[in-house]
Amino acid sequence: MTSTRYALARTAGSLAAGLSRRTGRGDGTTVGGRITLALDPTALEHAAGGRDFAIVSGTNGKSTTRTFLTAALLTRGPVVSNAGGANLPTGLTAALTRDRTARIGVLEVDEPFVPIVSEAVHPRVAVLLNLSRDQLDRYAEVRRLAGIWRDALSRPEAPVAVANCDDPLVVWAASAAATTVWVSAGQRWANDTAVCPACGGVITRDGADWSSDCGLRRPTPTWTVEGTQVTDPDGTRHQVTLAIPGDVNVGNAAMAAAAAALWDVTPADAFTAMTLIDEVEGRYLRTSFAGVPVRLLLAKNPAGWVEALSMVPDHEVGVVIAVNARPADGRDPSWLWDVGFEVLRGRVAVATGERSRDVAVRLRYADVDHTRVDDEAAALRAATKVGPVEVLANYTAFQTYRRVVGDG
Amino acid sequence: MADPVRIALVYPTVLGTYGDGGNATVLTQRLRWRGIDAETIDVGIDHSVPEQADLYVLGGGEDSAQTLAVNRLGDGALNRAVDAGKTVFAVCAGFQILGETFLDGAGAVHPGLGLIDCRTDRLDGPRAVGELLGDSALDGVGTVTGYENHGGRTVLGPDATPFATVRSGIGNGDAAGDGAIQGNVVATYLHGPALARNPELADALLRRVVGELDPLDDAEELELRRERFAAITRAKVTRWRRQWRPPARQ
Incomplete structure (x- = not known):
């Protein structure tokens, strides 16, 4: 059920993208998406076309986790993804109009756009990694972003949240979802979570555990990360030896595996697919x-x-x-x-x-x-x-x- | 050997969102480089501010954090330090909470510590975000440069004087001033951090604590300052170009 308006908008966008590529101005993703969305503001919803989506958001690790999850879901069939990391509605629209055949989509989404994108693509799952200070000249406050996520997840028909239980801002946001899968993906940077996002009181920490007087506390994870080992909900331990560096990426891999499990990808298959990733759009190259x-x-x-x-x-x-x-x-x-x-x-x-x-x-x-x-x-x-x-x-x-x- | 000079960094986990913890690093290092023993004390939010420090540094933070910090400081420790003649340098949210009143996250008027005769409400326009340039009223400090990021408008009372006259940017949003000076309390909206971008300001604060100071080679800071001054000029020229319209034909 493609409307004429959307078809025209899509064609104009891909023409502009092609022109931008041929004239060497860029890869055309953003300009193409911008034109498509300008001509048809509902283009992202049309381009989504009732497909089955995961969205990935957070201050850090979006592209890596999107790449991991895409690798895991490719075991189920073709996957469309915003490779290249253009993660605003324009870039997402361009990615989805380019590939109209894949039935599964994995989209990384810039943090403030989680509500808009969720409304448009109705994802099955939202993978919520972490929130910390970034581009404060634009977003001013980190807690505000957590509030935006929380509102999005409390809507009816909100996605399942696969969320990092080690980040109090993420927990506060994700606990509004009807269904949440908690993953202990870790948090090395705790400097934006000294204050409880729910009550404004102090967050008390004891090792990995944390709690606030208002009752917000670290949920018990069903996926646990310790060093390079990930324990799945069945209690099976997986040694995750990635080709890319950083403990943080084992946490990202666990988040991706927890999301892939919603498509019945076994943890073993998911991690095997992820260990083959040796760079993410130049990162770790x-x-x-x-x-x-x-x-x-x-x-x-x-x-x-x-x-x-x-x-x-x-x-x-x-x-x-x-x-x-x-x-x-x-x-x-x-x-x-x-x-x-x-x-x-x-x-x-x-x-x-x-x-x-x-x-x-x-x-x-x-x-x-x-x-x-x-x-x-x-x-x-x-x-x-x-x-x-x-x-x-x-x-x-x-x-x-x-x-x-x-x-x- | 004399006791080290103690720089208390007040509640950096809640008043440290905009890199202002760097001010304590700058103060401590500039003493050490001159052979003066110095240490930074990070004051945790579950502790009271130590009264025996020599200089107190407060930074910017989010609205809820600001309220939490001022409630902790309500125990009077910082006020007693100021009464004892200690120097305080405060930035942004740290500045606002030292005043008579400020607005909390919900927009309600919240009492401050009353160390500066000023009141903070909201700027009429959009949030003040961008390079801030001014001329400091402190002796020997001269031009000050930094980055502001706040929604507050701060009006000074008769007991406080502006820290700087604004040449470019918003500052207090009142009477072309930025920040405040009241006795040993110096406050500003400048991030950058302020003392990294303005080493003369760092030394002016340190002289209040240790007296005269040997000069340091600040070539890298001076280069950064020149580049920032040039960037502000470039941005102004771009704005003028954009605003310029050909005269309408008769």
Whole structure:
């Protein structure tokens, strides 16, 4: 039941996308989706076309978890997904109009758009990873985002929530859902959850456990993560050896497995599919530059930086810290001071990106030896003099580095 | 050996949303680099503020966190420290709660600590978000730069004077001022963090505690400041270009 208006809007959007690609302006996803949505505001609902969806949202880990879940669900048949990470309604509309055959969809969704996208695609499950400070110039407060999720999940016909029981903001939001599957996906960054989102009181922590006087507390998880082991609801332990680094990604894998179980994918099959993923759109990519091994790590916000810094090895490596402050990054890099760059002491860092001067001052006060190089390729070349290089970059700086190393 | 200079970072888990914890790092390091023993004390939200610290630093936070922090500070520890002549540097939400009143998350008037003669309600327009530039009223501090992100309008009473005159940005949203100075309490809306972007301000605060200071090589901070000044100028030029329209034909 495709309306004429939607058909026209879809055609116009894909023409514009093709034009954008051919003229080298971009991959056309955003402009195509924007035109389609402008001509038919219900285009996302039309494009969804009654298919069977999972949505994935959270401050960090959206793309990785979307990739994991897609891999797991591919064992069930073709899957449409917003690969490339365009996670606003425009990008989702473009992805869904491009592939009209796959019956299952996995969509990563920018946090504030969870209600709009849920209304349009009626997902079976919402995978809710974590919430922490990010782009505060746009969203101002983290708790407000949790409130938006909570409202979306308390609507009738809201999806099943697969939610991280270690993040109080996520728990407060997800406990509004009729059905919730709790996963102990971990929370290394607790600095946005000292205050209870429900009552404004103090959250008391005792190891992994946490509680607030108002009664909000850590739910008992049905999926448990310990190191690289995941215990499923049947009590079976799975050793999850991923090809990508970071403890945080074992948690993301557990979240994806819990969602895939709603399509009757067994945990063993799900994890096997996920271990084959060795990069996610350039993240964790191992490549080389000037004959020296280079790894790209994306970190968009303090929580992401803490995770990324934990992946930098102790031995002799060159470290590039690349930071921009464009609208997609957040215009205010004050968050650099929320991140413990002190862990890089004893290593040599190169500051680059459009806000390299902010990075240099931060590294100065962290007592980390550093230089500052404006040009991203020159900064990488300087770091290769030290040894293998870890490039840590925020969102738009990361896209620059994918071009520098010739990926994407 | 003398006791270390103690910088108390007040409730960073609730008043630390905008990177302002960096102010304590800057103060401590600038003392250490000069051979003066210094330490930062992170004050947890379940503890009272230590009264024997030398300098108290408060940062920005979300609405509910702000109310939680001011309720904890209601035990009077910070007020007693100020009465004893200690220096306080407060930013954004930390500034608002030191005043007579501010608005809580629900929009209700909430009493502050009364350390600054000011009252905070809501800005008429949209939230103030962007680069903030001004000229500080503190001796030797000069031009101050940072980033503001708040919805509050703060009106000063007769006992407080503005911390800076705003050249670009919103600040208090009243009388072209930003922040406040009242005795040993200095407050501003500048994030960045303020003391990383304005090392002269950091040293002005430290001089209140330890007296005269040896100079430091702040070449990197100066480079950052020059770049930020240029960025504000570029943004202004872009705005003018966008607003310019060809004169209408007669």
